[in-house]
Amino acid sequence: MLEFKILKKSTKSRARLGVLKTAHGEVETPAFVPVTTQAAAKALSSEEIKEAGSQLVICNTFHLHLKPGEDYVQQAGKLHEFMHWERPIMTDSAGFQVFSLGFGVDHGVGKKIKKDDGKKLNKTIKQDKQPKNLKITDDGVLFKSPLNGDKIFIGPKESIAIQQKLGADIMFAFDECTSPLANKDYIKKSMERTHRWAKICLEHRSSDQALFGIVQGSYFQDFRQESAQYINSLDFDGFGIGGDLGISKDDTRNVLNWNIPFLDEQKPRHLLGMGYLDDMQIIVEGGVDTFDCTVPTQFGRHGIAFTSEGKLDMRKAKYFKDQEPLDKNCACPVCQNYKRSYLCHLLRAKEITGLRFLSLHNIYFFNNYIKILREKIKNNEI
Template sequence: MIGDFSIHATDGQARLGELHTAHGIVRTPAFMPVGTVGTVKSLCPQDLRDAGSQIILGNTYHLYLRPGDELVARRGGLHRFMRWDGPILTDSGGFQVFSLSGLRKLTPDGVEFRSHIDGSKHLFTPEKVLDIQRNLGSDVMMVLDECVPYGADHAYTLKSLDLTHAWAARSRENHAPGRNGQLLFGIVQGGFFKDLRERSAEAVCSMDFEGHAIGGLSVGESTAEMYDLLAHTAPLLPAHKPRYLMGVGKPLDILEGIEHGVDMFDCVLPTRNARNGTLYTSQGQVNIKRAQYREDDEPLDPACSCYTCRNFSRAYLRHLYVAKELLSYRLNTIHNVRFFLDLAAGAREAVAHGRFEVYKARFREIFQPAEAT
């Protein structure tokens, strides 16, 4: 049944689960490639299927501005428009709006902002962002919230939290559970104050959303701060519903989240870094622009079976990057997305066999030095 979430195995707090959506089952832990404007940059839907993608993410703010959610609706929704037949999660656009800083104004009703494209004025209310996501036809919708900036004091964060909770309540009232086959997730905020995280979890989880997200992390804090707050917040969320850590992160960040019982992740890191020449492999990070790869005939990652690693050498990948060829974006992204999807798939297998701690330790040994810099 749509919305059902079942847990099939645990290893400590790590969980192996399944979330049923209108467009298929998502096995968790799951990584969601980011398709901001209806495309995962440089990849086509077949690339995503070949890489093992179960679910992808789209962005409400960007799709609302261009090409417009009503245009997408007239073409049968986002699945049909972009020819992706698997599940789609859409965020509320709140993070993008609040990142506009001087171009937006917060009100009890919602948030007024000016488009980064043409300066036109718009208003996002909790109800409006759900209308947009209904037009897009996503399987999982997110409520409107405010992501407070890192360093915000307790008083500001509390004021923001009260507004976020009011918006969440309006969102729940506007969208009955399972309406149109679309699930609605609430978002726990609270900045970097544990008492406010507890307050937010209690308030949001009382509204009976189909899943819950942890927002407001990876916004400039140290890794230690993020892990501490993650460890405190994740157990506050209901164990019988999916948990989603928004916008995080690096391979070790994802494994840390899984260790604390998080089920779903998204991040632009694999695609953005691919375009910048930073690639993730079973041997650690590779900066493909370096001269050391100029005559390296080995595959990027001998342990990877993606299209890029099966067919091309490091020397060729370096050549494409240095020459600024568009194929560089595509081949690098194919590999990085596959790496992150394999990371999640490996975690699922490790949890199933009670070996998650060993699995995580292996990646810590590979990536800790690179990610500590």
């Protein structure tokens, strides 16, 4: 069950305000989606993720399949009961791991390459090339378990079967997230396979969970358009925008412009695995309704806080005697109750509480940042 209602469309950009209605409640969009890979945001409880203002989370199909296994989660009452999160949940399809455990590992790159990775940019992955640790066929992908080396096969049917047992409100179709280093021939072949898989996913859905189709096509305008038109022609409940988005902010804008106009505007759009703080406005103006990223918790675990003064490395000695709150403009429980001096002490003393506090504050900060963007759409400022 999924309903999407658009409340207001900006006249300045493709930004829109909406409400996503699920069996587990409503989500005000645009919304930031914290990543709860193994049914937990690292170091935080579900209550704390909620306290940080989160409306919806995304769990990882591949990792939950590895441990504890989807049968285990199903027996425990499916994800909502298992992780005690009563609000909406998404599960990705394991398509990202086709990249992250494949060519991503082989070339030491992420989905977004940095400018100074220029040398790597000579599109080295040619058609029919296979990554070292997994095998991609027309039926699906043979993974090697990162835990014990066991062979694990996941294709479109398997991905849907796993996601149905996990029981999220929104599932994603199985795809291949392609490497930014793949050449045009590779991308074409992969995109066509992702399209075939999308159809198979729809045919094998037997639950009332919503299913989003994923658009691929890398950084090629013609493929992005073709993929958006094809995925849009199928009976999906919404869309995921996957794959790499180029290097610069202009590249991100371009990819969204090549995809979004070809997607049914009445259906929600999720941007998979992207969203640095300074990208958020670009993404929202591009017409994205929800997006997930691991930045707030990842940075939090490294002692970095996002604040209204910018990113602060709270391990630095200068905060040791700082008696101000972490961010005086933040209403999160950490900023209400603790000073920078204490947080700095916790981090320097390697107390796990320090990392927990920064993760909680950072998620709150991201949620609040997008709340401000929602206000700006309401006032037609962006």
